[in-house]
Amino acid sequence: MANTKTLTASNIRYLLTMRELERADGGARCIDIAAALKLSKPSVHNMMDSFVKSGLVCKNAYGMAYFTEAGREVAARYARYYAAVAAMLERNFPNAEDLRDAACLLLSEIPDGDLEALCENMPSVREADCLQA
Structure with a gap:
């Protein structure tokens, strides 16, 4: 694991x-x-x-x-990935109530390289803002 x-x-x-x-x-x-x-x-x-x-x-x-x-290290990396994915989901699905499970499912399926690229393209996303989602 x-x-x-x-x-x-x-x-x-x-x-x-x-x-x-x-x-x-x-x-x-x-x-x-x-x-x-x-x-x-x-x-x-x-x-x-x-x-x-x-x-x-x-x-x-x-x-x-x-x-x-x-x-x-793994938890920190996934927290960063989560922040980017959750921000993207919240922006595109503003009326959805709980996106945490959806974000975690996406994280488990998207390759790390693609998640890194997403994080690089969303530098304004702050991890603390999204962990509350």
């Missing part, structure tokens, strides 16, 4: 949510991730275990999940 070509829309949603929920110590509680995604704690623990196996996340015994260096 460290190869980002294998990231699903669900994987990307988890990584972006974990990034948003990170605390000062760099960790995010699995229970908070579950609440934010409206999923069960066991589902989140299973995904975190999958991320641990892939080298993106490490966990402690208290339910805190931390990005590895590779995981932090």
